[in-house]
Structure formats: C-alpha cells, structure tokens
Amino acid sequence: MPLLPLLPSPLVLVGFMGCGKSTVGRLLAGRLAWHFCDLDDRIEAAAGATIASIFASRGEPAFRELEFRALQLALAESRERPTVLALGGGTFAQPHNPGIIHNAGGATLFLEVPVEELLARCAGIANRPLFRDEASFHALYQHRLAFYRQAQYTVAASAPPAQVADRILAALGRPAMLQST
DSSP states (O other), X not given: OOOOOOOOSOEEEEOSTXXXXXXXXXXXXXXXXXXXXXXXXXXXXXXXXXXXXXXXXXXXXXXXXXXXXXHHHHHHHTTTSOEEEEOOTXXXXXXXXXXXXXXXXXEEEEEEOOHHHHXXXXXXXXXXXXXXXXXXXXXXXXXXXXXXXXXXXXXXXXXXXXXXXXXHHHHTTOOGGGSOO
C-alpha cells in the first residue's frame, strides 16, 4: 500500500460568502478525523452576539479586532491538533491575516465559485452584514478576489460539498478514494 502524504495543519479554507467554507470544512474534517473550527462561530461565541449584531452595534473595525484575536487563537490551537479552519469571507482580505496564516505552516485553499452563483446562494440569507444589494456584492467580491488568489491552492467549488472535499484532497496529493465517506 502506498504511503499517504502528510497533510499540513491547519488546512485554511478561504473564499467569498456562500462558497461553502463551513459546509465543506466540516465534511473535510470528518473525513480526515481532524478538528473543525469555524472562525465566525468562534467569534460569535466569544462575543455572545451574532456577527450581524456586532457589525450593527460596534462596527466593522471592532469586528475585525475580534476576528484577528479569534484567528490567532485558532492558529495556535492548530499546532496541538490537526485542524480544518474555515475563515469568514473577509478574514483573508485583512492586510495582516495572510501573513500570520502563512507563518502557522498550514495550507490555504481558495474555494472558487463564480460570482453569479455566489449571489444566487446568498440572496435569501439575511444574516450577511456586508450583503446590501447586488452592486455592492459584486464590488466586494471584486475587491476580495485578489486576496483570495494569494491562497496556495484554488479549488473549483461549484459542486456538491463531497465533491469539493474530494478536490481538496486531490489538490493536496491525498487520493479521495482512500478517504472514508
């Protein structure tokens, strides 16, 4: 039996809102028997409030500070146990975050989905504080795309979550057929 490559930890999923970071991340962590961390969930738990309410009551700068602290903690914990980390849509677009993520030694994976598909996925979701209208959605996507493209891997994510997880494993050199489903 061939030796399977060791995977770097954390596996950090980046991408725009609605691309599937949380869903695919949970599935991927389950297949690898790794810990899963959703950064947005961690922020909400620490703040005792939803992200939308943090934005509304304290503003984006306060949210980004909470996000930065939660990211630092999640990256530190990933040294203790293999982790799949799903970032918020704007986390990787903050100037200091890609550097600390890179220094953590894991791998970054951009889950790429066409903007029109993202818009369709997000249109009915009310808890997205930066989704105001179609024009601002497109503008925010275009602004963040250059940051997402700095990820080490790009994975086409216009597919069912299990197929996206298979693509991630293939990109990392770990055959999906050897994973439990």
